[in-house]
Every structure is written in structure tokens, then in C-alpha cells.
Amino acid sequence: MDTPAGFPEYRMRLFVAGKERNSVIARNNITNICRTHLQDNHALEIIDVFENHAAAMAENILLAPTLVIDTPFRETIVGTLENERLILTALGIR
């Protein structure tokens, strides 16, 4: 991304399994969290493992959905991401 270093502050990738139920829920949850708490200060990449298995393989993503937070702290969270506070804690916001 052609942006200054350190921006956006929050970079993450969500590995989903196509239209599988848990993946759809996780995608909705993380999109909501980003819109509500991170506004423009984030980059969220959605990767469908069925379309890009090499990306999943490269990072040993075996479970779906998996949220990989790259910055500010590296953290891996699996599941539907129901618990918003847990995500915010992982991002260092709460």
C-alpha cells in the first residue's frame, strides 16, 4: 500500500473457507469491528483458502476462519470472532 510507514496502524488478514457459515459470520464480525473502532486506520485482507491454498499453506493456516493480525502485534485468532472485546484486546485497543 502506498501509505506512510505506520499507517494504517492495524493490518490484518482473515482466511475464510468460501461461503462456509463460520467464515461468513467471522467476516461480518470483523468488518463491523473495523468500521466501528478502527475507521480508516486499518487494512483488512480477506483470503479465501479455496481460491488461494498457497497462502494458507505458507502460513500454516489449517483452521477456518482464522484472523491473522500482523500489526501492531502479531496474533492469530480462530473462530467466528463473536467476542469483540477479545479482538480489541489483541489489537491493543482495550
Place this chain on the structure above:
Amino acid sequence: MGLQFLYHAAVEGKAVLFVSFEESAAAVRQNARTVGMDITALEQTGHFFAWQAEVDHTLVKNGEFSIDALLAIIQGKARQLDAQIIMIDAMDVLLRVFNDKEQKEDQLYRLNTWLKAQQYTCILTTKVFPPPKQNLGFDIADYISDCVILLDLRIQLQVATRRIRVIKYRGSGFIPNEHPYLINSQGISVLPVTSIELTAYPPPGAFISTGIAGLDKALGGGYRRGAAIVISGDSGIGKTTFAASFAATCCDAGQKVLFTSFEEASPAIIDSMKSPGIDLQAAAETDKLQFHIALPEALGPEEHLFGLLQKIARFKPDHLVVDSISAFRRMGSETAAFDFLVRLIYTCKLQKITCLMIDQTLPESPFATTATAAISSICDTLIALTFIDTGDHIDREMTVIKSRGTHHSRRHEHFHISDNGVLFPSKTTAKGDR
């Protein structure tokens, strides 16, 4: 075992995918090499792909999830390789991230449904829980799979034996018994004892000389070719001399003899037979006589049997001498010794190899040890050698307990060991009918 299946499929030109939760691709290559499989070459041609899936046990759980990403990786990679055969090694490692048994089972069910939909052949390996709960740990795995094989390593009297058992195999008339198997430089070999069909055995063949004139007479013509023969007796009575007489005579006649000893090295055997005038040296030099020497305790019964069968396959002997079968129990339990003997005898019968076995008796059971008793029904000829205390000296006696298909002697026959081998004096010394 799974790896061997994969390897052979890859050698036949099929592409295979190996997913391991325990070992790196390098470790898989290394392991394969120790059992004689070269995976590197297959990897270069694109027939074999090994990948280590590392499970991150530090990950944070937040809601429901599944193994779909793994399935996506397998599917993607399998398409790339055009692979239909997949092995997932140590699946239990991944399932550990799921909290309860139901979730674990759900994942296995998901995997199974998906594999079937994709029409992949999949080998799944997982650890078993120790007895008494000896199923796969996941009840569902037992019934969703088409074929379940249980491998087990157990220690009996300090000897380790591997056992394989087919628990289920849909659409197959499988043998449900346990079979011993072993792993060596040629991979895995399964040695089923119970699959042998008795009807397949040829009957014993023509009479052949025992190398001892008096014994030929007592047996009504000699041993039968391809027969299983046991000579039992006390220590020092001359069992090895009987066997060596036979070996020397056969070699003189141009036949090949494999002399297996679990007791002595070959130079010691050759040397000790010089005193009763039996020359094994000449036969050994012309290669008509070969020795197979092994220490019973050195290996488990399966390794012993496999080593001996390989030797038989290479040398293709006409006759086999085993000195002695009483040493077999030192390879493990009585059961293991029995298994070994039965398989050896059946193998010899199938290949029409005469099998002459020596058995060391114990003072309390002069005619047969447990080893002989156990196999007596499948032996054609049983000969007992005993010491007789006459009051002022010790005599030797031979009794033919049975010899199938012959008009054999039923007398106690005196014999002595001279400088010219075993001699039976004329009938007047015999003690009468039994």
C-alpha cells in the same frame, strides 16, 4: 506403513500427497530412506509431495471454527499434483485444538464427507489409547472409515513384537486375526500365520538317505523329501551328529543344505563333527552347504524368521537343518516360538524343502519338549534319542515315535557314535517291541 503404500503408488506413477502433523518433509525423507524408499527422486518427478502442517497451539479461540483451511490446502495441492492418494499423518495432533470429543468427531466427519465427495483415497493415522480402551479414541472414526488397521508394539519377555490387525474392511473378506509384522531395510513385511491353506501342501516326496544306514533301515527307507522331521534328545546324545550325517550325505549327492544354528558358529560345528568322522568342510567349500548362524536373543522372532526366509529364498536349499528349535523360546515367549516354527515348517513344505529340526529335551520330558509337542501334529517324522543307564555304563537308544507314510521300526534301537559316524549294531541288541 502408510508411507510404504504411498511410495509404491508413487513408483507406479500415481501422484501422492503426504501431510504430516509430526514430522518435517526432511524427516519423512530420512525415515523413508532407512527403510529403502527414495522419495527425493519421486519429489523431483512430481509424484510425491510431503508437507508438514504445523499446528499453532498458542492461537486464540473465539467462536466456532473448522478444519476447512486444511481441506482447502489438500484440495489445492492435490489438484496441482493431480493426486488421488493422500495420507494425513498424526491427525490427532490437529484435533487437539478442538475442546471436546463432539467437536473432534465433527471434524473427522467433515473430513470423511469431503474426502468421499472429492473421491480421494486417504490414509489417516492417529494414535490409539492404551488398553482397555483400544479403539481409535474417536468412536466415529471406527465406523466412518472403510478400512481400519490397528498396529501394536508389545514386549514379551524383553522381546518386542509388532502386531497388525485389520479391524474392519468394507467389502473384503479380510482375516480378522492379529499378524506379526516387522520393519527392516526393505520396509514392512507382514507374516500371516493363519492364512496358510493346508490343502496347498504337497505330500512328502521320495525316500532320501539319512546318511546313517541303520536309521534308513529303521525308517523303512529314510526320510521323505520335503518332510518335517524332529530329532529330540538330551544334551550330548548326538542330535547334531544325526543332522550333520544327513547334511554331509545330501551334499555328497549334489544337493544343497542350509544349516541353521542358534547355538554354535559354523567353524565350531564343522570342527566338532570331525570326531565322529563327518566331513562338512568339503561341502562348505563347494558351497553345497551354507550356514545361517543367529543368536536367539539378538532379534525378535519375526526378524529371525524373515532373515531365515530371505536366506532360503537366495540359497534355494533342498534341505534345511535347524539346530535347535529349543532355542526359539529365547526369542520371546512360547507362543512366539510356536508361531515361528509353524511358519517355517509351512514355508518349507510349500517349497518342498526337507526340514530337519533338532530339539533339546529336558530331563523331565524325555521324548519331547514343549516346542516339539506343539508342532508334533504338523511334523512327519519324530525321532527320540535317549540315554539308558545299564548299571555299569550308559547306552544310547533311538526310538522312531512316528514317521508318516513309512513302515518304520517300533523298537528301541541301540546306537553308538563311532569314528565313522552313527552306527546301529545288528538287531540282536534291540530290546523288543513297544
